[in-house]
Amino acid sequence: MQLTDTGESRVNGYLFVLERSLKTFLPADVVHDAVREIESHLRERIAAADGAPNEREVLERILAELGPPLRVAQAYSAERTIDEAVTTGRFVPMVRAIWHLAVSTVVGFVAALGLLFGYFIGIASVAVAVIKPFFPENAGIQFVHGVPVGFAAQFPVSPDTDLRGGYAVIPLALAFGLGVLVITQRLARKYLAWWRGHHVS
């Protein structure tokens, strides 16, 4: 089947959306190769079609069989970004995978918020341990109505803030912060593995 200008526009539109989606998480050369391969697939399917009942219906059927561009992009994401993150467990690929899911799915966004909270608490606690020897009066365990609520640092310390604890805060904050970071990282890896298991292909 020979495509009209309208048909060409539809194909180019599909490829454009696919390319834009892939660009958010894949290197340029990989995107180029992927789009070229999908275009090859489309051209092959179109060339083999007889054009009945009409170009629009044939084209929509071919595109439906291929899958929506966002779904195809998600499959690439799962196979590449998430696969790398789950397999290696390295921080940068994991952040990249979490970010990609956060901007492409609602579940991913909610999960990313939770994980971000965990990473933030962990890093903040470690920061308190690092700050404590240099600013002993500004860092410690914060108490609210006599109840400890967490590690904190303030510059300057407000009169309402109840910061306690001597240098024992350093190992405590360090252990707590690193513990939270390890747990968050493990949860992130489990989440990505779950996502890969449920969304690949």
Added chain:
Amino acid sequence: MSHETWQEQLRRGSLDLAILLTVSSGPRYGLAIIQHLEAFTDLVVAEGTIYPILGRLTREGLLDAQWVEGEAPHPRKYYRLTKLGAKRLDHMTREWRAFAEKINRLIDAAQGHDHAAH
């Protein structure tokens, strides 16, 4: 786990093996692989999702990919099994057969037990 989830996991788990088997007889391009899979199985739900798997298998060194121009009005990307891929396929095939045999035995035993109970 729902029946659909179980079926989906079974499908995903066997896709790698199915793709490696498809290219074991010789190099094939993406659409030819999909058509072969569709002819023998119902593993392909959305055609576009097979390409990322081909990409991963290539990155893992199980497949080798090469663009061929001039054969058709548009270039085609051919995939062929590498030595590592052939080795992995051999392992996977043996494991699949052994696994299927055990499950079949289990099914037969359960059905035999059911028949005996009735």
